[in-house]
Amino acid sequence: MASPDSVRKPTIRDVARVAGVSHGTVSRVINGGHWVSPEARTAVEEAIARTGYTVSHAARSLATGRANxxxxxxxxxxxxxxxxxxxxxxxxxxxxxxxxxxxxxxxxxxxxxxxxxxxxxxxxxxxxxxxxxxxxxxxxxxxxxxxxxxxxxxxxxxxxxxxxxxxxxxxDEEGSAREMTRYLMTRGYRKIAVITGPDDTPGGRFRLIGFREEMGDGFDPDLVEQDVYSSEAGAAAMTRLLERAPDIDAVFAASDVMAVGAIAAIRRAGKRVPEDIAVAGFDDSGLAETHDPPLTTMRQPxxxxxxxxxxxxxxxxxxxxxxxxxxxxxxxxxxxx
Missing domain, CATH: 3.40.50.2300 (Response regulator)
Structure with missing residues (x-):
């Protein structure tokens, strides 16, 4: 009886024979290349499954000079x-x-x-x-x-x-922030604060720009907080905002994680969401849907x-x-x- 080590492993040519294509076509499929018809790709994938062929990454790296x-x-x-x-x-x-x-x-x-x-x-x-x-x-x-x-x-x-x-x-960071801000304004909120990320990041800078532009004459720099993207930072920022402006009626947090922290701070201050203060986030990363209450947010794909x-x-x-x-x-x- 042959030992497992002596059993010949299937090769790329075996796959080509079973699939009825050239070994070059098999190679292009394996390496994720273009110029392969959907029919040929399907045939190769089925042949790989039938033959039990596995890619030798070490050999492919030597041949292509890539790490894969x-x-x-x-x-x-x-x-x-x-x-x-x-x-x-x-x-x-x-x-x-x-x-x-x-x-x-x-x-x-x-x-x-x-x-x-x-x-x-x-x-x-x-x-x-x-x-x-x-x-x-x-x-x-x-x-x-x-x-x-x-x-x-x-x-x-x-x-x-x-x-x-x-x-x-x-x-579109700016456009997305404008859309959320516009939504809050159409819901009747007027004293809207924003908690955004660090100014040296694209999300932190551009979401603030979009908020400020959409607020127009209603923009108040005292209702702006910038911090790192974390729940703790969102809570601390919301606490500072409430100390400066306890009559805030809505807050746009530029991430769901920060929004969750903001809600915790609002509740510690004895206020309700959304009855006293509405809270909106950004991301829709799964956290927004499962939170209590579920978060209004901008969904990224x-x-x-x-x-x-x-x-x-x-x-x-x-x-x-x-x-x-x-x-x-x-x-x-x-x-x-």
């Missing part, structure tokens, strides 16, 4: 990866999309200068083929370093500063964002230029406002 992996790079404190559900949604979507291409996602977190240096060295050494930059701060030098090194990079959100040559996948980022970075890796993409948001009305 992409970095998911988060430039935030580590705890936000677990406390902010938006990052988990993007991580899951990117992982699933890359798995369909038989590629691996490598999670990298660079908060400190030492972490940034280590990750820059890791990426430059060729351990990944490209980078999905999930968050960016204007003062963070990492993006500039990636660009200077010629690392294929795609950003989630439009980075601040001169980054015109970096493809991005974003939503998380699956589309992560899928588009992966498609884009793979094109950039293969040498195909890509234009930046802006995806639509959706106003979701629930009980909080």
């Amino acid at each position: 992996s992409v970095a998911f790079l988060l430039t935030e404190p580590h705890h936000l990866l677990f406390s902010d559900p938006t990052f988990a949604l993007l991580l899951r979507g990117a992982t699933e999309t890359l798995a369909q291409r038989s590629m691996t996602l490598v999670l990298l977190v660079a908060d400190t200068a030492a972490e940034r240096a280590n990750i820059e060295h890791y990426v430059r050494a060729g351990h990944v083929d490209g980078v999905l930059l999930i968050s960016s701060h204007e003062s963070n030098p990492l993006l500039a370093s990636l660009i200077a090194a010629g690392i294929p990079t795609v950003c989630s959100g439009v980075p601040l500063g001169d980054r015109a040559h970096v493809p991005t996948v974003s939503v 998380w699956a589309d964002i992560s899928r588009t980022m992966v498609d884009m970075v793979l094109d950039v890796i293969s040498g195909t230029p890509r234009e930046s993409v802006v995806l639509p948001t959706t106003l979701v009305v629930r009980e909080s406002a």
